[in-house]
Amino acid sequence: MARREFTPMVYAQIVHRASNAQGRLTCEGCGLVLGRKAYHVDHTKPDGLEVDKTRKLTAEDGKVLGVECCHKPKTKTDVAQIAEAKRREAKHLGMTTRQPSRFPGSKASGLKKTIDGRVIDRATGEEIRR
Numbered sequence: 001m002a003r004r005e006f007t008p009m010v011y012a013q014i015v016h017r018a019s020n021a022q023g024r025l026t027c028e029g030c031g032l033v034l035g036r037k038a039y040h041v042d043h044t045k046p047d048g049l050e051v052d053k054t055r056k057l058t059a060e061d062g063k064v065l066g067v068e069c070c071h072k073p074k075t076k077t078d079v080a081q082i083a084e085a086k087r088r089e090a091k092h093l094g095m096t097t098r099q100p101s102r103f104p105g106s107k108a109s110g111l112k113k114t115i116d117g118r119v120i121d122r123a124t125g126e127e128i129r130r
């Protein structure tokens with residue numbers, strides 16, 4: 001489903017809430033007075049993590065973030081969180097793409113190389129080659 005957007009009314013409510021007593025817009029992430037600086041009304045909870053996408057967005061679902069001070073760093077975190085959630089779900093469903101390391105000589109290779117140069121199968125203890 002497409003990413004939900006804030007309605008103009010909800011958007012205005014968020015911007016109003018983020019304005020200080022002097023009517024200046026402030027960043028709700030760090031409190032910086034934004035003035036004319038670029039800002040973004042951010043989804044407090046990344047939309048990719050939202051389960052019920054039919055629920056209407058309210059002013060509680062968004063906050064004003066300065067683009068430079070908070071929005072750019074947060075976007076990176078969101079992407080990482082969504083990727084992590086997808087990995088967890090894939091693992092839960094029994095899908096895995098990660099293979100054990102086959103780096104020669106690692107324990108996962110199943111082989112052991114002795115100090116005198118022989119290669120031994122860890123499972124059977126048999127020598128593979130000289």
Ligand SMILES: [Zn+2]
Nearest residue numbers: 027030069070
């Ligand atoms: Zn900020």
